[in-house]
Amino acid sequence: MxxxxxxxxxxxxxxxxxxxxxxxxxxxxxxxxxxxxxxxxxxxxxxxxxxxxxxxxxxxxxxxxxxxxxxxxxxxxxxLSDKETLFRHALEAAAEAVSADNLASVERLRDPGDDLRAALEDVAYRMLRVCCDERSRALRWLTYAQVARFPDMIEVVQSRTSSRLAEALADRLARLSLAGRLRRCDPAQAAGHLLALLTGPMEARSLLGTRKVSAAETRTVANAAVDTFLRAYGPEPR
Amino acid sequence: MxxxxxxxxxxxxxxxxxxxxxxxxxxxxxxxxxxxxxxxxxxxxxxxxxxxxxxxxxxxxxxxxxxxxxxxxxxxxxxLSDKETLFRHALEAAAEAVSADNLASVERLRDPGDDLRAALEDVAYRMLRVCCDERSRALRWLTYAQVARFPDMIEVVQSRTSSRLAEALADRLARLSLAGRLRRCDPAQAAGHLLALLTGPMEARSLLGTRKVSAAETRTVANAAVDTFLRAYGPEPR
DNA sequence: ACTATGGTGAACCCGTCAGTTCAATGTCAG
DNA sequence: CTGACATTGAACTGACGGGTTCACCATAGT
The missing domain is CATH 1.10.10 (Arc Repressor Mutant, subunit A)
Structure with a gap:
């Protein structure tokens, strides 16, 4: 043969x-x-x-x-019938996976313990790790890059990642606010602001993901974000 | 000739x-x-x-x-010799134009008047308008979309837009801090946080620029960002 | 052993598009 | 008027890649 x-x-x-x-x-x-x-x-x-x-x-x-x-x-x-189908299925699967990781991070806020700042810093660091890892970066990039060809994919990905994460975070912040550990506020807005404080500076540092950011640097970004967040949303001095 | x-x-x-x-x-x-x-x-x-x-x-x-x-x-x-050259020159020119508009917005913080909050809200709204208009969106999108092919363009665009804007804003915030109208802080970090508070929620609302955001909504985003910013970076009560 | 199912490589068709060539045209300088 | 030169439309080349076809093969279940 x-x-x-x-x-x-x-x-x-x-x-x-x-x-x-x-x-x-x-x-x-x-x-x-x-x-x-x-x-x-x-x-x-x-x-x-x-x-x-x-x-x-x-x-x-x-x-x-x-x-x-x-x-x-x-x-x-x-x-899979063609290239487009390949793309859609691949992105959707990746979005689902990222979503799961994100939700797992936020879940740690369910029992924050005595030191709220430490708990937030921990969660913040974990979220940054997830949001800025290779898979997550590639997912955002691909979605963004193909807006012209597949505009509907924005909705698909965004709903599974950013939106779902913001909602879950808002849930936790609402509880914390009710418990008097954050000031009374709109939890959705607070969640949006915390996420922005995290991802914005991170993207700037990583040059949209092209530069490697060390763990220590990531921690610095996370802590700075939490500090600003707590100054703005921490419990009122009464 | x-x-x-x-x-x-x-x-x-x-x-x-x-x-x-x-x-x-x-x-x-x-x-x-x-x-x-x-x-x-x-x-x-x-x-x-x-x-x-x-x-x-x-x-x-x-x-x-x-x-x-x-x-x-x-x-x-x-x-222009080829398609790539076309692309590079077009993007660089657009980045320069966006930069000019951004700097013009920030310049209004040079004389903020008595009402710092109002001045910040005004500048914030203007920056959001510039950062989210068609040209700016297209520029970010194109740069992001072509990372794989032209990785160096990130540096070119980023330095002319985000970085330059952040630096200019940091300059103004530093002066305000020194004048006691903001608490003592790292101006670069403050600028980064303010920009993040502005653009993050804005991108979420506009679904990466695919959804039109009304002027009123933009104003709401700007004011919320400034409110959070001032809670975190406003003058200490002493 | 036999057959059905799905996998495989290789060749193939076909559209698209970057980049080039060329003869013809329009416009100006002198 | 004439020569120099940018410009133009059209046709052409060559590469690339999506999608298909086909004859062949490997394994599973009977």
Whole structure:
């Protein structure tokens, strides 16, 4: 069987690519059984996000996505009709994953303990980490970059990330306000302001994500934001 | 005479080419009748930004830029060597124009009068108007969208817009702090926080610029930001 | 062993578009 | 008038890439 067509089997199996990029799921090896098809679909979606994040939409070619997924090009089209569908599904999955991470961070405000400032600083740092990691950055970038082509994706992504995060944070701040640990205020506005104080300076420092920001620097940004936030929204002196 | 037409491929971008299109002009148009002595190069750069803003980089074709400028395609290549050069020059000019507008807004803080809050609200509203108008939005969008292809443009644009604005604002805040009208603080951080409080909520409301935000709503955002800012950075009660 | 299912590589069609060439035209300098 | 030169429309080249087709193959379930 060593005919010409089999002679190129020395291609490295890039099948073990990081599926964790989008889904955060463990890279369950693709047993080529009944589940093979599902694994492939997942691998393709993961690879799509990876490549789109690397090249941008128009520069990413389906061939590269196929290679990244360790799959042939026709297989890609077999699972997802075309490039646009690929893009939409990949972004939506990534948005969902980011959302989960964000909500997990905020949840820590449910029991802030005695030291509210410390709790806020902790949550702030975690949110910055999530908001500025590679996946999150790529997601925002891709969405923003393709406004002209897919304007509806803004709504899809925004609702799953910023909006959901702001709402969850507002919930926690409302409780804190009611408990007298923050002054009486509009919790939605307070949440918006806290998030702005965090992400705004962070984006400036990272030059829209192109420059690496150290953990210490991130902590500084987080603490400064919390300080300003507490000056503005902390409990009234009575 | 336009003797430099062919020879300026590598000419420095010296003259900040005023991208008039950004100032709200509508496809100004070198009308074919007036084909005498208009500066074609200017028209081409204006048209380039207009079309890039409309379609994005890769979707914009040089043919359309030529038509927008009222010029033939070879003429475009006669003035600017290729599409990339077109893009870089157009963006840089737009950044320069946005910078000028931003600095003009901040300059109003030089003599804030008796009512600091009112002065800040006025300046905040003006900055929001500048930061969120069509030209500014298109500029940020294009820069962000082409990070993968032209990573260096981030630096070019950022330094002329965000950074320059933040510095100018920090200058004014430093004076106010020294005059006892704000508490003692790091002016750079204060400026960063004020800008974040303004642009963050604004971007959320406008869905990254896709939704129109009314003047009244903009005012609300500005006033809320100033309120929070003054609570955090206002003069200490002593 | 047989067949069905889905995967595979390679070639292919086709549209788009950057960048070029060219002959013709318009405009000015002298 | 004439020559120099920018400009123009149109046609052309070459690259690139989305999407399809097809003949072939590998494995699973029977």
């Amino acid at each position: 060593g005919s010409d067509c089999r002679s190129d089997r020395f291609k490295t199996p890039t099948r073990a690519v990081q599926c964790a990029f989008v889904t955060g799921m463990t890279a369950s090896a693709g047993r080529k059984g009944a589940r093979g098809r599902i694994d492939k679909r997942q691998a393709i979606l993961d690879a799509a996000f990876t490549v789109f994040a690397r090249r941008g939409y128009s520069q990413a070619c389906v061939q590269e996505i196929a290679e990244e997924a360790g799959v042939a090009k026709p297989t890609v089209y077999n699972h | 336009g003797s430099d037409c062919r020879s300026d491929r590598f000419k420095t971008p010296t003259r900040a080419v005023q991208c008039a299109f950004v100032t709200g002009m509508t496809a100004s148009a070198g009308r074919k009748g007036a084909r005498g002595r208009i500066d074609k190069r200017q028209a081409i750069l204006d048209a380039a930004f207009t079309v890039f803003a409309r379609r994005g980089y890769s979707q914009a074709c040089v043919q359309e830029i030529a038509e927008e400028a009222g010029v033939a395609k070879p003429t475009v290549y006669n003035h």
